[in-house]
Amino acid sequence: MKNNIALFSIVVLVSCSGNQATKHAHRDDAHIKTSIEDKQFNEVGDSLLVAYDFPEKWYNGVFDEGHAMSKNDSVIQQKFDKLDFFDKINGKKKLGNNAGKEYLETKKNVKIDSIIEFDSSKIGHNKLVYIKSYKTFLDTTYDFPPTERSVDILFYHNNKFQKKANVYKEINYPFSVDIKLGYLNKNGILTTKKFEIDEESINYIGTKTEDLNKFLKQ
Structure with a gap:
């Protein structure tokens, strides 16, 4: 018993x-x-990007012999320039050039010139690192090598890298520029708009919206 x-x-x-x-x-x-x-995401970019509707094409008046820039073109160009936030970002910590190569998906013909961490945040067990970077394309087909400026968010879970989200990208070729402007709000919704710039005009390619909460893990 x-x-x-x-x-x-x-x-x-x-x-x-x-x-x-x-x-x-x-x-x-x-x-x-x-x-x-x-927790909320840290805002990146200008919220006006979401609301503003760009025309399919406008002229930038870079060359005098090119298509004349109208008053409306000038207004659009001013708004476009205001939404380009890359130079407004102040870096906090410069990372070594080798740091983050795997995160930035660097190819053999691309050289990372510098990586700068400008912000970071924690959401649960997730750490978000906000970086801006400069790269050079080692492509001999161009007289001058193309360069890239970008802003990315690196997602970590329990200190292990998970994913990268691109918020801004500008690729400068000798006679043209591809640019993606983005805005990330506090709720984690990323809106990006792509443009192609040639010697006399800017062409609006399209808009994409993405929810970055999908990269967060519990």
Whole structure:
């Protein structure tokens, strides 16, 4: 009888411990989920990008012999220039040129000139690192090598790299420029708009919207 009582007590104790462990696990999961929901992304870019509708094409008047720049073109160009935020970002920490090569998906013909961390944040067990970088394309088909400026967000979970999201990209070729302007709001919604710039005009390519919450892990 005593053995049965002792055995019953052990079973009850183990069962209670298991229930408590399960409750703690649920509370931890709920805490992480709540911390993810409560935290906000750091804003990047200008919110006016979302609201402004660009025409398919306008003239920038770079060359005097080119197409004349109208008053409306001038207004559009001023708004376009205002939305280009790359030079407005002040870096906090310059990273080594080798740092982040795997994150930036560097190819053999691309040289990273510099990487600068300008912001960071934590959302639950996720760390977000905001960087701006300069790269040079080692392409001999051009008289002058193309260059790239970009702004990216690196996602880490438990200090392990997970994903990269590109917010801004400008590739300068000898006679043209490809540019992607972006705006990331506090809710993690990233809006980007692409443009192609030639010697006399700017062409609007299109808009893309992406929810970066999908990169967060509990």
